[in-house]
Amino acid sequence: MISPSASSASSSSKKKMKQAESKWRTAAQERIYRRRLLEALRSTASGAGPRAVKEAADSALALTARGQSQWSRAILLGRCRPRRKLLLKAGGKVRRGRRRPRPAAPVSVAVATGKKVRDRLRVLGRLVPGCRQLSAPSLLEEAADYVAALEMQVKAMRALADAFSAASLNAAAAGEAESRVV
């Protein structure tokens, strides 16, 4: 197969680099995620516990990723089982079951990387959800996307938590003031 010209190839690589970073940094994405986050939080039962909140936040994050990345698909698939079919269609190359066709993927690049690097790649694969049996280049790509997404998530949640606590303080103060007046 004839390889395409250098210009098109370079543009594709540049696109990849742009995707990882600016995709999660745009204000539009932030807005979208915050909306989803609020939704998710509302749908959790009050007093459900921090774990439910975290799961809701992660699901919202994965949703905002639109299933284009491995980790987002893994998160979404992990939560809602009956909807796998729809997500399969949307996400594209989602495989059924946890068994990936490349169980020795991290080792396939063993020739090019040392033992320490391989160990760390394995650890990284365990950290990023759904990326355990991924080859080194795709794992690194997923990790870049995941890191950017996580940073946005932390920022949004922190702002939300601050707003929440400020609101609750104000509500308490207002309530007190009212009761005192009355």
Added chain:
Amino acid sequence: MGSGGRFGVGTGNSGAYMTAIAEPIQFEEEIRSLIQARFDAPPVSGGSFTALLGLSANQAVGLLHEPGAGEVSTSAAGLGHPLGCSPIFPSNAALADRAPSFPFFTAADSPASISGGGPSPPLKAEPPDSDSSPSLPVPIEKPRRPAKRKDREKQKAKGPSKKIKTAEEHTEGDQLPYVHVRARRGQATDSHSLSERARREKINARMKLLQELVPGCSKITGTALVLDEIINHVQSLQRQVEFLSMRLAAVNPRIDFGGLDGFLMAECGPLAASNGRGGVSLDPASWSSAPAPGTGLRKDLRPSQQSSTAWVYPYALIDHATSLFGYGAADSVPLNWNQSKTDL
């Protein structure tokens, strides 16, 4: 200076060896000539300093001991040569400091090389690989195979003229069944090393991406350390998410969600106040201005509580599964709700 003559590893200027110790540049040239001489003696000790010299451990120790022994003997003889390096082999920091940033270093194993990598730019044939100096050790994996080292030596010596642009871009594309890789000048052209190099380029490109993403990684050289940093960063982010979710969980039950609609698009204080009915302002601001939302919310909390009952969030429309499809529709729906609210 008879001890200099004892050092017979095939160098021409062994006589100048002792003085070379005091002068880093000459010493490095010494080492380089050693390497080129000892080409066929690949290192066995896993990328340590001896790898640099291409000598066995004993020979390297002998090398190091030479100056030390020389010092001792010459001091006895009254020369008292001022040596910077100690005769103890493990503390090879002195030599490492003087050593240039040899491409044979796998920085994972020799952190001293990172600090020592800075000085000695006057070195000649260590031109940084076309893979860029920060990741200099990265593309050079453990040089266990002398063939690879030879390749790199040749490439180093001739100065890599980089004709590999097409290959790099292609390998980053990652979707081509056929990768067209052009070999660099002086590099081996057998299919194995070509495909390996292509793979390595891919990985290095992704690593660079990650390095830019994670703060403070651009200074670190060496794949393993960079990966360390990345792992730490990911773990810390995940921990932050957990803490924040704890905070949110603690605060959740007490807050009436209706009052927080202003934060969806929060341009907080003034606009939220003007929207007395607690409507959502459509300005693309963020929650980051935390103090203002607090003040704005106080005014909002009362009036919005009345409207919150009318605020039925369109859950049905934004189903988790379907939102992937109707992405645009899902986005526009809340806006419609907002507008209808303000129309009330």
